[in-house]
Amino acid sequence: MKVVNIYEAKTKLSECLDLVASGERVLICKRNQPVAELRAVPGARTSMRPVGKAAGRVQVPPAFFEPLPDGVVDGFAGVEEPRRPVSRPARVAEPTGEYRVKPRRRRSK
Numbered sequence: 001m002k003v004v005n006i007y008e009a010k011t012k013l014s015e016c017l018d019l020v021a022s023g024e025r026v027l028i029c030k031r032n033q034p035v036a037e038l039r040a041v042p043g044a045r046t047s048m049r050p051v052g053k054a055a056g057r058v059q060v061p062p063a064f065f066e067p068l069p070d071g072v073v074d075g076f077a078g079v080e081e082p083r084r085p086v087s088r089p090a091r092v093a094e095p096t097g098e099y100r101v102k103p104r105r106r107r108s109k
Contacts, residue, residue: 003027
């Protein structure tokens with residue numbers, strides 16, 4: 001791993017990128033404190049991903065294919081379930097009340 005300060009990284013950027021392309025990492029420092037690391041980007045997949053590699057290792061239970069309960073289906077459809085009556089009022093730190101906005105005073109000249 002090569003360690004360079006910001007000034008050197010700016011002046012020799014193409015050399016740093018050549019090192020990174022060859023597989024080396026470059027650590028960029030600011031006042032000798034690490035700030036960033038340059039490393040190569042992994043190449044994109046060129047072949048198709050193989051299908052069926054986990055055959056025999058994954059088991060799907062029969063309950064997976066059963067229909068969902070109506071409440072869950074309604075939740076996905078955006079239907080709200082009826083509100084249940086609350087047996088006691090919710091406790092809060094302050095009593096509920098109206099908020100008033102104080103009228104602004106005009107400054108005298």
